[in-house]
Amino acid sequence: MLEKTFDPGPIEARWYAHWERTGAFRPARPEARPFTIVLPPPNVTGTLHIGHALNQTLQDILVRWKRMQGHDARWVVGTDHAGIATQMVVERTLAGQGLSREGLGREAFLARVWAWKAESGGAITRQMRRLGASCDWANERFTMDEAYARAVTRVFVQLHAEGLLYRDKRLVNWDPQFQSAISDLEVENREVNGHFWHLRYPLADGSGHLVVATTRPETMLGDTAVAVHPEDDRFRHLVGRRVAHPLTGRQLPVIADDWADPELGTGAVKITPAHDFNDWAVYERHREIGWINILNPDGTLNDSVPEPYRGLDRFEARRRVVADLEALGLLERVEEKRVQVPHGDRSGAVIEPFLTDQWFVDASRLAKAAREAVATGRTRFVPASWEKTYFQWLDSIQPWCVSRQLWWGHRIPAWYTPDGTVIVAESEAEAQAKAGPGVPLRQDEDVLDTWFSSALWPFATLGWPEATPDLARHYPGDVLVTAFDIIFFWVARMMMQGLHFTGDVPFRTVYCHGLVRDAAGAKMSKSKGNAIDPLVLVDRYGADAVRFTLAALESQGRDVKLDEKRVEGYRNFATKLWNAVRFAQAQGIGAGSEAPPAAAHPVNRWILGEAAAMVRAVTASLEAFRFDQAADALYHFTWSRFCDWYLELAKPLLADGSAAAAETRATAGFVLDQLLKALHPFMPFLTEELWHAQGQRHTDLILAPWPAFAVAPSDAADEITWLIELVSAIRSARTELNVPPAARLPLHAPPAIEARLARHLPALERLARVSALAFAPPAGPGIAQLVVAGETYALPLGEVIDLAAERARLARAAEAAEREAEGLAGRLANPGFLARAKPEAVEKARADHAARLAEAERLRAALARLG
RNA sequence: GGGCGCGUAGCUCAGUGGUAGAGCACUGUGUUCACACCGCAGGGGCCGCAGGUUCGAACCCUGCCGCGCCCA
Known part of the structure; x- marks a missing residue:
C-alpha cells in the first residue's frame, strides 16, 4: 500500500540510481531503428539553470517517448570545455592563492585546469540526473577529450588545406580584460x-x-x-x-x-x-x-x-x-x-576594435551548403519561423575569427619557422617533416574558439574522423533541441561543419524553444535576483512537477514565463494521481492486462474510449513537438475524466459483489497502466513508482511499450455524456435553489428512459443525492425542473423551494436557449449560408437549431407549470 | 533603419474560418470511507483599434496604436 502522502525526494533518488545501474537509459537494441538527440553541451564550469532545465526536460521527454516506442534511443551527452569561462574560474582560484597564470607557466597552468575539471567539472551533470535526464552516460564526451581533440585538429588542417581557413591581419573585437x-x-x-x-x-x-x-x-x-x-x-x-x-x-x-x-x-x-x-x-x-x-x-x-x-x-x-x-x-x-x-x-x-594577426574561417563559403540544406528541407526548423533568422545570418556572414589569446582550449596546430613561414599540420612531427630536419619550430601560442570545437559535436562525439559504427548509425541525429538564441552560435556552425566534413546535415529537425523568464516576463539574471534555481524547485515540489510545468508552458517556441504557482499546481496534480492509485489499491485494482479488457458496462466502455483518445492526442502532440498540448491532454484526462468521473462512477460498481466489479477492476487497472505509460516521459519518477506499486511487472516502465490501442466505437460515450450532464444539472439546480447539501431528493423522469436511469441509479444516488426514481409527474407545489438532452426532469422540493429563484433560473436557461436558437435561425435564413457553406456546417446548424428550440420550449413549459 | 514576434477572462496562456477555452486567482459551499496539495457549484471576456475579404472572422488581408526580441 502506498504511503498516505506523496514524497518525491526518496522516490527520485531510488529510481534514477536503478535506471542508471541497470542500463535502462540505453538498452541494447541492435535491430531497432535508431533515434538520436545530441545534447547542446553545457559549459563544464556551469551549474544547472532554469534554461537548461527546460532544454533538457524537452529532450528527455522525446527520448523517453522514442525509447518506449521501441527505438534504439540515444541521447548523446557531455560538456563543453568553455575556454574563457573555465580559464577565468581557475585564474580566480589561483589569484586567491597568490598565484598567477603567467607565474605558473602554460603547462603547469593547464595541469591546474585539468585538476579543477576533475574535481568540480561534474556539477552540472550531477544536477541533470536530479532532473531525471536519461542520457547515454556510458558514452559521455568532453570537448577536450583526446579523441575529440584529434577531430578538431583534423578539421583545422583540412579547412586550411582547402583555403577555407587562413591567417590574416584584420580588425577584430578585442577584449582588453581577457586580452x-x-x-x-x-x-x-x-x-x-x-x-x-x-x-x-x-x-x-x-x-x-x-x-x-x-x-x-x-x-x-x-x-x-x-x-x-x-x-x-x-x-x-x-x-x-x-x-x-x-x-x-x-x-x-x-x-x-x-x-x-x-x-x-x-x-x-x-x-x-x-x-x-x-x-x-x-x-x-x-x-x-x-x-x-x-x-x-x-x-x-x-x-x-x-x-x-x-x-x-x-x-x-x-x-x-x-x-x-x-x-x-x-x-x-x-x-x-x-x-x-x-x-x-x-x-x-x-x-x-583592434588590429591583430588572427586565424579566420571563410564562413561565407561554408554557409552556402548550410543554407541550401534548410532551404530544401533536409533540415527543418520547428517552429519554421526561425528559418528566416537562420537565412539572414548566413546571408550576411562575415569571416569568423577562430583564434583566442587563451591557454585553455585546443591549441592551434600551426608552427612558425624562424623566417616566418607558417606550417599547418596535425602534429609537431608532421610539421617538422614539412619544415625539414633541424629547422627550429615555434607553435602558435593561441587556442581555438570554443564554438569551433562545439560545431563538431554532432559527429566528433560519435568517433569522427574514424568511420565508426556509431557514426554510421547515429549520424545524422534526429532532433536538436535548443534555445533560439544560439541559432547563430551553434546551430548554423554545426550545419556548416557537419555538411562540409560528413556530407550530410547534423540533424533532421531543429526544435527551438524560448527563454525562461520570471513571472513578470523579465529575463532572469543573478544580478536582478529573480533567477529561479531549478534544483530549489525540485527540492520543493519534486522533479516531476518541475518537468511537467516546463513542458506544459512550452508552446511553439514562445518564451516561458515561469510562476512558482504553476509548479505548485502540477505538484498537486502528481499528488492527485498518487491518491487515485492509492484508491485503486484499496479496491483491489492492480496491474492491467496487455490488451484492453472486454467490457460490457457503459462506464467501462466509455473510459476505454477516453483513454484511447488521450493516448492518440499525446502521441500526435509529441509528433508535432506540441509539448503543451500533450501535457494538457494528460492533465485533463487524469483529473477531469479519470478521477472526477470514472472513479466516482466506478465506486458503486466496485461495491459489494456487483456483477460488474471484476470487469471494472480490470478496466481501471488497464486504463491506469495506459495513463502511467503516456505520462512517463513527463513525470518519470512518479509513474515508475506507481507502475511497480500496482503489481509485479515484466519490465520497468521506462522500457515498457508506448501505448497504442483502439476500442470499437460504441454508444457508451453518448450514454455517459448524458449521465454526466444529468448529474451536473441536478447538482447545479440544487446549489442554485439552496437545497441543503445533505438532503436526498427523488428524481422524476420520463418513462421512456427508465432503463437507462435504472442502470445508473447507484451513481445518481451517490453523485447527485437522488433518493429514488419516479416515472410519474410529481404532485404538489415546489417542483424544480431541468431539461437535459431533450428530456424534462423534476425534483420535488416541497415547501422549501424558493419559487422566485426557480422561476428566475428557468427563465435564464430558456432565454439562453432562445438566444442561441435565434442566432442559428438567422444563419439558416441566410440564402448565402445555405448555398455556400459546407454541407456539414449547414447540417450541424439545423440540428443545433432544432435542439435549442426544443430545449427552450421545454423550459418555457416548465416555467408555465410553476404558475 | 531592417527583420521577427506578441496584444484573447484579474494573471499566465491555448484556440488559427462555423455559437469563446484552460490553469491559477476570485465568490459561495462542504453531504461521501483516494485525495482540503481535496470535492461541488458559480461569477468574470465589444478576442488592442479601424477598414477589407467571406454566407460567416479571435482566426485571412491592409492600415494604425501599444509592447518585446534580434540585427545594423
Missing part, C-alpha cells in the same frame, strides 16, 4: 548615455579649421585622415588639403568618401583605421592614408602617441584628450548623445 579576440557574436551592443564632442582641426596652412564630431575622442591620437562626403558642397574646396592634428602635429589629408554622412554631426568625420571598423573600410579605399595602432593589448595607450598620453588607460586618455583640447580652445561644443557601446558578453568590458 583576447572574441567573436562578433560575443559582443553585446549596449546603448548608454554618451557625448558627441565637436573638435576643431586647424587647417595646415593656418587658413581656418574644420570641425569633426566624435564619440570616442581618445582615438583621435590614431587619426590618419579626415573624410567629407564627395557631394557635400560645404567641404568640397577642402578635399586634397591638409589639417594639422592638434595633439600629434601630424598632417592629415582631407579625403572624399561616402562614409562621411553630411547629416551627422558636422558632416566631417575623423578617420582612425586601426580602431574603427567603418574607418578601416575607408582606409581600404584610400590606402595612402595608412593606419596607426595606438593601443596596447590591455587597453592602455602605446608609444605611437605623444609622450604625455603613453601608458594611460583608454578611459583616462579620453578625459585627458578632451581637457587638453579644451585648454587649447579647440573643443567647440559637447552634445549629449545616446551611443551604442560594444561590451564583451562574458567580461562586460568595453570592446575595442
